[in-house]
Amino acid sequence: xxxxxxxxxxxxxxxxxxxxxxxxxxxxxxxxxxxxxxxxxxxxxxxxxxxxxxxxxxxxxxxxxxxxxxxxxxxxxxxxxxxxxxxxxxxxxxxxxxxxxxxxxxxxxxxxxxxxxxxxxxxxxxxxxxxxxxxxxxxxxxxxxxxxxxxxxxxxxxxxxxxxxxxxxxxxxxxxxxxxxxxxxxxxxxxxxxxxxxxxxx
Ligand code: NI
Ligand code: MN
Numbered sequence: 001x002x003x004x005x006x007x008x009x010x011x012x013x014x015x016x017x018x019x020x021x022x023x024x025x026x027x028x029x030x031x032x033x034x035x036x037x038x039x040x041x042x043x044x045x046x047x048x049x050x051x052x053x054x055x056x057x058x059x060x061x062x063x064x065x066x067x068x069x070x071x072x073x074x075x076x077x078x079x080x081x082x083x084x085x086x087x088x089x090x091x092x093x094x095x096x097x098x099x100x101x102x103x104x105x106x107x108x109x110x111x112x113x114x115x116x117x118x119x120x121x122x123x124x125x126x127x128x129x130x131x132x133x134x135x136x137x138x139x140x141x142x143x144x145x146x147x148x149x150x151x152x153x154x155x156x157x158x159x160x161x162x163x164x165x166x167x168x169x170x171x172x173x174x175x176x177x178x179x180x181x182x183x184x185x186x187x188x189x190x191x192x193x194x195x196x197x198x199x200x201x202x
Pocket of ligand 1: 046107131158
């Protein structure tokens with residue numbers, strides 16, 4: 001598995017298919033020069049501009065790569081000329097050979113509910129939590145899925161902070177936990193190394 005991090009919540013994960021999550025590239029302070037992204041599928045967790053809906057629509061318009069998201073956000077993307085596949089929270093959604101599960105996210109969004117994504121392909125299971133606070137159903141997700149890599153926000157203010165993320169990791173039991181959504185703005189300052197230290201004693 002190859003994981004490319006663009007900063008904030010934007011990842012390109014290669015698990016045999018190239019999975020692009022929350023591709024905020026334009027205006028992302030971590031992205032210093034224009035990048036060409038080659039993806040097979042784009043996942044957008046919610047409408048907030050720091051999660052790349054606009055970039056996703058641009059990429060989809062150019063390459064015909066589908067955007068996968070909550071129903072209302074997918075409809076919006078279609079209206080803008082993108083290819084999009086909408087679903088909702090609750091069960092497996094088949095997208096070609098991918099198994100996709102939309103998870104709840106405790107957050108807000110102006111296009112349908114905010115979500116996270118579990119993506120299964122080629123024997124690998126990814127969980128991108130989007131923007132969320134800690135929620136009790138993470139226990140269920142940990143039992144339902146054998147998560148290899150979990151991408152989890154730690155910046156506080158708009159999402160979980162480091163302390164809450166420790167509870168999330170305990171519930172989700174991922175092979176690897178990758179922190180995201182921190183240090184992009186002063187309001188989401190966090191120390192990812194503290195997560196590592198505290199995991200040893202939690
Ligand atoms: Ni947000
Ligand atoms: Mn955000």
